[in-house]
Amino acid sequence: MSSIRWHHGFLDSLELQDNWRPNKIVSSLLFHQVPAGQKKVLIEEIWNLLEPGGMVLIADYMKQENPLMRALFRATVQRLDGFADTQPNADGVMEKHISARFIDSMRLARFNTPTGAISLWRGYKARTSN
Template sequence: MKNQEHKVEKEFIPALGYNFLTGLYDTTIRLTMPEKKFRNQLIQKLDPQADETILEFGFGSGANLAIASSRSPNTSFFGLDIDPKVREIAFSKLKNKDILVELQLYNGGIFPYNDAVFDKAYSCLVFHQLDDETKAHCFSEIYRVLKPGGKLIIGDWGKAKNRWMRTVFYTVQLLDGFKTTTANVKGLLPDYIREAGFSDVQETGFINTRIGSFCYYEGIKMEK
């Protein structure tokens, strides 16, 4: 595992679309989404085991890592993000809970890890903030750092399950941009996952929230 720090160079969309709103991210999630439900389901699908090494791509405020680490304290968790401000928030949150997780920044390019080092990787509410080229690149990088047989779990906005869900999702698009969220709205994330090389790609569930349909996707890096 490489422990190299990377300077942030690539432009990115902050957690709520604007840097000055980042500190309000946790509060916004609590007010607009069934937070306990969608995070618990994510970690249940991840099913961390004691002997596994797991990566969270886009750890944000550290909420998912806090839950996962508490449930499986002997699992080796790693977090990767591009935003130094959320890294400070996550570090403080995990430290207050006496949870030790390596939180790394990267520059939007190659992930700072060797090939085939993680048993599982997951990401939550990240890919709707990435343009199409970056989506494809990040899925390819996740594929690269997963071991053969490794599992990918994604929780993010997907194709609206009804007309009302499509209407309320415009709120998210206004904040995060139509360019980055269009693929999610069209239900194309599974296609990106397959194109990166993953097999057995499927939507494994969804939750309708106050601001859109939150969907779960999974894929496997097949043994060679």
């Protein structure tokens, strides 16, 4: 059996079988489109799905720390996707949610792109969860 299972669709309609839980969840360029009030909910869903000790990797537009990246993000992604859902990311809300829920969370990389800075964050679900 493959050690990778692909799921298409929304996390909250995910049906896991045979008591199987993923030990890694990867999210790519999703969160900046998620409504402001749902970002934390989705982080919780990821935490709930992971097996204890499991790892999450999230790549997305997060805090836009320098003026050039902020301007590029505003002129491209925010122009296309709107401000309501994207501004919390630019203000650094994702870093707070990830750090609050996962242990040993840290930014592994940040890429400056023509559409703004994209950060790659990692975090672990504690083995003794609460």
